[in-house]
Amino acid sequence: MKIRLINPNTTWSMTDKMGVCARAVAAPGTIIHAVSPAIGPVSIESHYDDALAVPGLLDEIRTGEAEGFDAYVIACFGDPGLYAARELAAGPVIGIAEAAMHAASLIGTGFSVVTTLGRTCGQAWDLADRYGMRRFCRNVRACELPVLALEDPASDARRIIIDECRRALTEDHSDVLVLGCAGMTDLCEEISQATGAPVVDGVAAAIKMAEMLVALGLKTSKRGDFATPPRKPYLGDLARFGG
Amino acid sequence: MKIRLINPNTTWSMTDKMGVCARAVAAPGTIIHAVSPAIGPVSIESHYDDALAVPGLLDEIRTGEAEGFDAYVIACFGDPGLYAARELAAGPVIGIAEAAMHAASLIGTGFSVVTTLGRTCGQAWDLADRYGMRRFCRNVRACELPVLALEDPASDARRIIIDECRRALTEDHSDVLVLGCAGMTDLCEEISQATGAPVVDGVAAAIKMAEMLVALGLKTSKRGDFATPPRKPYLGDLARFGG
Amino acid sequence: MKIRLINPNTTWSMTDKMGVCARAVAAPGTIIHAVSPAIGPVSIESHYDDALAVPGLLDEIRTGEAEGFDAYVIACFGDPGLYAARELAAGPVIGIAEAAMHAASLIGTGFSVVTTLGRTCGQAWDLADRYGMRRFCRNVRACELPVLALEDPASDARRIIIDECRRALTEDHSDVLVLGCAGMTDLCEEISQATGAPVVDGVAAAIKMAEMLVALGLKTSKRGDFATPPRKPYLGDLARFGG
Amino acid sequence: MKIRLINPNTTWSMTDKMGVCARAVAAPGTIIHAVSPAIGPVSIESHYDDALAVPGLLDEIRTGEAEGFDAYVIACFGDPGLYAARELAAGPVIGIAEAAMHAASLIGTGFSVVTTLGRTCGQAWDLADRYGMRRFCRNVRACELPVLALEDPASDARRIIIDECRRALTEDHSDVLVLGCAGMTDLCEEISQATGAPVVDGVAAAIKMAEMLVALGLKTSKRGDFATPPRKPYLGDLARFGG
Amino acid sequence: MKIRLINPNTTWSMTDKMGVCARAVAAPGTIIHAVSPAIGPVSIESHYDDALAVPGLLDEIRTGEAEGFDAYVIACFGDPGLYAARELAAGPVIGIAEAAMHAASLIGTGFSVVTTLGRTCGQAWDLADRYGMRRFCRNVRACELPVLALEDPASDARRIIIDECRRALTEDHSDVLVLGCAGMTDLCEEISQATGAPVVDGVAAAIKMAEMLVALGLKTSKRGDFATPPRKPYLGDLARFGG
Amino acid sequence: MKIRLINPNTTWSMTDKMGVCARAVAAPGTIIHAVSPAIGPVSIESHYDDALAVPGLLDEIRTGEAEGFDAYVIACFGDPGLYAARELAAGPVIGIAEAAMHAASLIGTGFSVVTTLGRTCGQAWDLADRYGMRRFCRNVRACELPVLALEDPASDARRIIIDECRRALTEDHSDVLVLGCAGMTDLCEEISQATGAPVVDGVAAAIKMAEMLVALGLKTSKRGDFATPPRKPYLGDLARFGG
Structure with missing residues (x-):
């Protein structure tokens, strides 16, 4: 099974770190290909960065499709471009916020997300919704x-x-912690030991959820909103996205 | 007052039509500048098109800021890039789905959205949420x-x-109709006469809401998630979005 | 365009103050007629006052209809009698809590209402619902x-x-303020300067929303719950409301 | 125990009918006083009627307080003036829609309300909320x-x-029926026999809920929004409501 | 009228105390039979205890049916086995959390539940939902x-x-208190006097709600999910539950 | 990794069938032990059956703990005893309704559950909540x-x-199907081929989710409601559950 782990920002040190963490939890036989787009922001800290990370992300999905990947993970806690990626890919696409929140809900009664900048908290609430x-x-x-x-x-x-x-843990009465940034993936074990609580890293969780869906033979349904997008002309330096 | 009406697709016949409708409802003294981006899809019919319309849209916001526009309208019923645009612009930014739904809620007990393709209905429900x-x-x-x-x-x-x-009107027990596509803007009057019900066109509604906010001196709050995005490097052919 | 601004309490100093604020934001050509009912409480600080302000308010709507007003604003933050007024009036009717909350949602991620008495907070939450x-x-x-x-x-x-x-602003993580009483209308500018945040005054917002709906040709739908009420006998000193 | 059953419309044939039904379910020792206001509409079929029934209703509450009633039932399915009445009365006040919906939720998985006019359905949904x-x-x-x-x-x-x-019962997959108008109170038994389903009449249910609260020594809390309203001047023919 | 008050734990001192409180509020003519099951936990402080209290509870319902009881109260704030009991019994079955929350909602704007152990708070929230x-x-x-x-x-x-x-009362802005454990039933009056707020004891409230439903002739609907369960074999020491 | 797949009813032909399906999707190295309790109903078709299946289920959890199982799957679509089992087990416990609904939400915009008896539909809705x-x-x-x-x-x-x-698929506008009974597990492939839509079988999904959590080192948090239940006496033939 080949999973394309896409860090939608263009900072390869972070991409490499995620790749290491992903491979540590992947099943034998799963090949993890960790990539960053060629275009876009070096980090994602606003709706603006989030939106502009998507073209590069979709480039990576398209390349993945050409290379026969079975599934994709979008490794930024805002889950940028998740629905567009689902339209484009044949196999399943999982966002790390999505994976982390689902996993956390299976092992406790309530979780707290701990993230980087306050300005992205609203987006995490929106994703929870x-x-x-x-x-x-x-x-x-x-x-x-x-x-x-x-x-x-x-x-x-x-x-x-x-x-x-x-x-x-003490103020929110939460019993599970969720790491709110892909860049925290290597801290998971340390935080769990320091706090004594289960800590969910979305990168690892998303890899396992992608493996799960592939093993179950479940792909994104093409009967509804996630059907392959209709082809049409695109203008300017986005022309490669049309066809 | 100068309002930039941005049709996020690249079909100028539609842009021009919207400009005419917008000017028909604008207050005396309001200048409407209707534009399409130089890059992106000729129509928006998927999450994929929606996401890839955003870079061109943000180009138009940036140009608008340089030219001193007071407010912006995003004229596609998926309201693409609304939050990113709010971060970038000093003045208010209104989406046409947002404007139409708010206006409809002021004049009836429940509305139905009538749109183009079934595959976009899920997005309209998400925006209503x-x-x-x-x-x-x-x-x-x-x-x-x-x-x-x-x-x-x-x-x-x-x-x-x-x-x-x-x-x-008969099957949904709705008392108001909302046009679910910017391209329907010129049908508003005709549908209202044919059905006898109030019909809300988001392009017209958004223009008036933008005028309202400017008249009230209300701009997007920069205290929270919509603060100006932090500047940073962008790679590749999106480099112009960094700084 | 003629808008009837109805202060549903009987304290004319407040009514006059609201009229001044309303005229300051109204478009050229909009005539604001600010009135208080002849009957009812001198201020509205309970569900009891709220309910008993409605007959006088409806008198003012009926007079307005006879005099050809295009739209109405109900200028008390509890929005008393809003639905009854919508049944009675041909043109749109806007409540100031309604207008303020809608406007606030267009320019930030979350607002706080600041009002007079704690006993009215529950009502503000109910209106938000x-x-x-x-x-x-x-x-x-x-x-x-x-x-x-x-x-x-x-x-x-x-x-x-x-x-x-x-x-x-600091404790609620809000980025917009909403004034929770029509009597605060003249403080809007001062609070905005003192706090640096956008401040929404419902009186001003409602005037602009009423102008917007009239400009768009949108009236309360008479197809559903807001149809003209059936005529019938009324007894006692409310007999003038029947017919 | 003395319960004042207030039919907020002025049609005494309906009031008398309700009184009979109420007495049929009341406990031994409960005195039911069924009244209609001296002022207001002969029936309540709109938000307009609903609002204008409230002054007469509040007259009846005040009279009841003077005469030492232990509890009140508001016998119109829109529950007009419920919160204002709670402020005014020392003992509990129950609306018949409130009572019927609560009772129905105790004996089934879902109920349907069957009411008179379509234009009041929206209000029943609002009350359910x-x-x-x-x-x-x-x-x-x-x-x-x-x-x-x-x-x-x-x-x-x-x-x-x-x-x-x-x-x-067949189309809504409901297992309980709720009568959506106080005037249907005498049909309860007949409908139950005709359909074989439990049928909840709000008048009867509200009488029993009022008895329950009095027996438990529970009165409306005066710590919050339902505290006695502050006294103040009222103008015109509503002057008797001030003090 | 005969009501079976079932304390689902096996501590009879608590059962007897509840019986005393129940009889203090019951109507003349109501016979309260307070019982504990022969099997199960001495107290209910976890989902585990809650689940294992149900077989004994259902034994008591079945005995009650054989003895012609008109209604049942389940006297533990987790309302264990409520839906199963409703399937089994002909007459109404009320849980004390259910009764207390409903009653509290009739006399104030918001309540706080005060219970024993923090580990059961999540369940109280779930029941409120x-x-x-x-x-x-x-x-x-x-x-x-x-x-x-x-x-x-x-x-x-x-x-x-x-x-x-x-x-x-001070921190939650509540105006009503709800006792979150059947074992607190005898403290109701004392807490009310100490705090000055209405205090709802679920045992007393449930007895009165059961009386109410019996007086109204309302039984659990057998048209839907609460129909009598299909008979079938049961293995092992639960064989007595099959048939 | 050892996973205990517990069919909470006592029909071993169904248990064996589930075991086959579970092993077909399990990872190499995962040992599936499929069991039914020694006590309880032969099928689960009511809240009554559901409640009475739990003691036998908890016996199986306790045996599993003694034998060192890493995780548990509860294979009945009502997810009976899930929270009690979580308290008892050290490793994760997954219900098949829970697993199926989560998986379905990752691959489409909306799912329909297709189950056996109408009387259990309400429970499926409650679990979705x-x-x-x-x-x-x-x-x-x-x-x-x-x-x-x-x-x-x-x-x-x-x-x-x-x-x-x-x-x-046609009437609900769903794009994913969820099998609403563990006994349908062997039909998954056939239904998918017949309908062309993704079909989620909860047994298979729960096995993969359990594997996922074990691989991630995530166990049920013991900080909150799912802490090990306090030990205490149990009476009668449930005495083995106390300690």
Whole structure:
């Protein structure tokens, strides 16, 4: 089974880190191909970045289709372009916020999301609504760390995140923690040990959910809104997306 | 007051038609500048088209900011890129689905949306959720007409849409109709006369809502999620969006 | 265009103040007629006052209809008698809570209502439900000021309200403020400058929404619950309401 | 125990009929005083009638307080003035829609309301929302009968209502029926026998709920929104409501 | 009228206490038979206890049916086995959480539940959802007292519960209190006097609701999910439940 | 990895069938142990059966814990005893309705559940609420087949189910089908081929979700409601459940 793990930002150090974490949980026989698009933002910290990460993401889906990938993971906690990607791909596409929230709802009564910037909290709430997970989502908390601080070993990010996770458990009455940024994937084990609570990393969860759907022979239904998009002309430097 | 009316697809006949309708309702002193992006799809009929219309749309917002526009209208019923546009613009940005649903809720107990393709109905329901309008939205109905059929005088579109509107009133127990595509903007008066019900065209409604917010001195709040996005590098042919 | 701005309480100093604010935002050519009923409470601070303000309000609607008004604004944050008024009037009728909440939802991610007495907060929440605005309403906060203290220049009302608005922004994570009493209409600009956040005054917003609907040719639908009420005998000193 | 059963319309034949039905279910020792206001509409078939029934209703509450009543029932399915009445009365106040919906939720999985005019269905849905009963309310169905047709022995009302009740059970998958008009109170037994389903009459249910609350020593809480309204001047022919 | 009050745990001191409280509110002519099952847990403090209390509870329902009881009350705040009991019994079955929440919603704008252990709070929230009472339930608060501490006169339970009730009123903005454990039934009057707020005891409320339904001739509908369960073989020491 | 697949009814032909289907999707290295309890009903077709299946189910969980199982699947579409089982087990416990609904929400916009008896539809809706899946659940449809008819090769069950699935796709506008009974597990492939839509079998989905959680090192959180239940005496023939 071949899964394309797409980090929709263009920072390859983060992509590589996710690849390592993904392979650590993948089943024997699953090949993880971790990629970043050739175009787009170096990090995703706004609706603006989120929207502009999508063309590069869709390039990667199209390449994946040409290369016969079985499933895709979109590895940014805003799940950018998820529905467009589902239209384009034959196999299943999973977002990491989607995977993390679903997994968290299976092992506890309520979770807190701990993320980077406060300005993205509203989007996490919106995704909880979209996936039906609002009743399990007790809070979305920001550490006010820029995404790329997670890539900087000299930053204080580790400690700040763990402190916020501890507050989440006591103040929100949550019994599960959800990591709100793909860049936190390597902290999962450490936070779990520090807090004693189950911690869900969306990258790992999404890989396993993608494996699950492929193993079950379940693909995105093409009977409804996620049918292959009608082909049509596209103008300008997006012309390659038409046909 | 200068309002930039952005048709996010690249079909200028539709853009021009919207401009005419917008000017017909605009206040004296309001200048309507109707534009299409230089890049992107000729029509928006999928999540894929919707996502790929956003870069061109954001180009138009940026140009508008440079030229001192007071407000923006996004004239596609999926309201693509609305939140990203709000981050980028100083003045208010209104989507036509948003405007139409809000206006419809002020004049009746429940509305039906009549749109083009069935595959976009799910998105209209999602927008009703997002705007809090689910309790007023009694149904979303598709005519199974491609968007560009609305631009073809030889098509049977007019009759098909009016028939669907009649069914909406009797079968959905709705008392207001909402046109579910920017390309229907010129049919508003005709449908209202044919059915005897109030018909809300989102293009006209959004123009008036934009005027309203400007007149009230209300701009998108920059205190929360819609703050100006942090500047950062963008790679490839999207580099112009970074800075 | 003639808009009848009805302050449903009988305190004309408040009515006059609202008229001034309304005219300040009205379009050229809009005539604002600000009135109070001849009967009813001097202020509205309970469900009891709210209910008993309605007969006088409906008198004003009927007079307005006879005099050819195009639209009506009900200028009390409980929106008393809104649905009954919609049945009676040919043109649109807008409540100020309704207008303020809708406008606030267009320019931010969540608003706080700041109102006078704690005992009216439940009603504001109920209206947020009714209009579909619950998902945008982050809090309703009371200053514990009687309504008529707003008319008393010697009171400390101004400072108390601004303090509560500041707390709303920091404690509720709101990015927009909504004034929860028609009597605060003249404080809008001052609060906005003091807090740096957009502040929505329902009186001004409702005037512009009424103008919008008239400009769009949209009237309350008479196909459903808001059809003209059936005529019938009324007994006692309400006999003038029958026919 | 003394319960004041207030029919908020001024048609005493209906009031007397309700009194008979109420006494048939009341406990030994409960005195039912069935009254209509001196002022207001002869029937309630619109938001307009509903609003204008409230002053007369509040007169009856005030008289009841002076005469030492223990509890009140508002016997119109729109539950007009319920919250205002709760502010005014020391003892509990129950609306018949409220009582009927609560009782129905205790004996089945979902109910249908069968009411008179289609134009009042929206209000029944709104009340289901207000009381938390939306998840039990499967449908609200109208017979398109004027309220006073229920008082006319020559009308076909009986048969029409029973037919609609039968359709409710088969088409709505409901297992309980709720009578949507106080004027249907005397049909309860007959409909139950004709359909074989439990039928809830709000008048009877409200009497028993009022008895229950009095027996439990439970009165409307005066700590919150339902505290006694502040006294203040009222102008014109409503002056008696001030103080 | 004969009502079987079933304490689903096997601690008879608690059962007897409930019987005393129930008889204190029952109507003349109502016979209260308070029982505990022969099998099952001595207290119910987990989903595990809750589930394992149900066989004994159903034994008591079956015995009650053989002895001609008119109605049943399930006297544990988790309302264990309520739907199964409704299938089995001819007459109505009421849970004490259900009764308490409904009654509380009739006399205030929002209630707080004060219960024993924090680990049962989630279940109280779930029941509020199930009964449609979420919009009235402002908080569920735990005293962290084991259920059987309520039976120990030497414990500090009384004071701890009253303190938590006081906090509920001030911190949750509730105007009604709901006792979250059947074992608190004898504290109702004392808490009400200490706090000045209405306090709803589910045992008393359920007895009165059961009386109400019997008086109205309303039984659980057998048309839907609560029809008598199909008979079938049961294996092992549960064989007596088959037939 | 050892997963205990518990069919909570006592019909071993069904248990064996589920075991075959489970092993067909399990990963290499996963050992599936399919069992039925020694006590309880031969099929689960009511809340009564559902409740009485739980003691036997909990026996199987306890045995599983003693034997070192890593995870558990509860293979009845009512997910009986799920929360009690979570308290008891160290590893994750998944219900098949839960697994099926979550999986279906990942591959389409809306699903229909096709189940056996109409009297169980309400429970499926309740579970959709509990898991947050209401927004994806477009309908729950019954074939009015007894559960054990699925075990009878001579019955017409196959054809009836496929017909109902076809109607679900066209009438409910669903794009995914969910099998609403564990006994349908062997029909999954056939229905998918007959209808052309993705079909989710909860038994298979739950096995993969259990594998996923074990692979991710995620266990039920013991910080909240699902903590190990407090030990205490149990009376009568349930004494083995105490300790």
